[in-house]
Amino acid sequence: MDHDSAGFAEFYEAARDDCLRAVYASVGDRQAAEDLVAEAFARAWARWRTVSRHPAPRAWVVRTALNTGISWWRRRRREVPLPAAALPEAAREAAGDGGLDGAVDRELMAVLLRLPDRQRQVVALRLFLDLDTAQTADTLGIAPGTVTAHLARAIATLREQFSPAIREESRQ
């Protein structure tokens, strides 16, 4: 394995779960998040010389995944469902979900999905990538003040709609 490959493999190993969680929290679909993050990492590897020098490569991956999600959404209506039995084994393995793990509390996901897109993205970047306000603003292409406002509103909503569920859970 050459130097670039080793560097990318190391980055992938360290960043993939956080990027997946950030995208999952943003799009609300586990399988779609896996596909989008894998595609974004593939694009990162295709231009690794550039991405490896990016000040926040994880943010680059998440932003690419979210942008890709928009174009896939447009394309998806053109797809056809294919019965699994019609597929060759190799294609079934490539296409199946392989029993994805990671079911997130449904109530939490419902609350997250009720947030406006931008608020959800801000929460995802701050929470799972540990980006500061300036980096989050840069990644989403919005002003730092807007990031602060979105985060405050998101936290208020989460506190109102999710905190009671946590308290209820902890009492039981």
Place this chain on the structure above:
Amino acid sequence: MNDNDLMSAVRDSFAPVRMQTPATTVMARGGSLRRRRHGQALAASALAVSLGAGLSASALATSNPPAAQPATLAAWTVTPHPDGSIGVTVREPRDLAALQAKLARLGVRVLLDAGPGKPGAACLLHGAPPGVVKLKMLPRGVTFEIHPGAIPLRKLLWIHFPKPDALLKLGHLPIPPSPAAGLPAAMLHLKKTPIAQFWIASPGAEIHCQS
């Protein structure tokens, strides 16, 4: 509960979520994207050099004459290109399993079949899988160029020959004026007879088709 506790609770809820795709799969896909990009750059620079030398488009066309037809044609041929794309010519829709296996070895997630069966008519592609396939029809078969890097992850290209006999008759018919060579298309017709259909398939997925 303060803000930090709340955020920690949300973060902890996502702790079981872990990426399943192996690095090798991601790197293979990335390599394919890279080759595709470099191929396009090389083609663009070659064109720029040619134009700089004062060659006209017609000169370019005549400088690259078609290869002589071999005496005996195989049912299909596969030609990998340096830019990562793969040229395929199908003259007869037979041994499709072998063709599928050969393409799979070249990294193309593809399913080929022939016959009257027709997948979900309501979802017939309008305009083609963008960038996945470019195709043209020749006197003796269908030639198309697959760009494996454009096939989305966990999806596959499904190529269907609804009327195998129609493909065999191509050799006795004049070259149709359309579709123009290299244009993307979801379906290839000859005098309203469907010759080949190209689909992006999403196994098991719930699809909301729009007409």
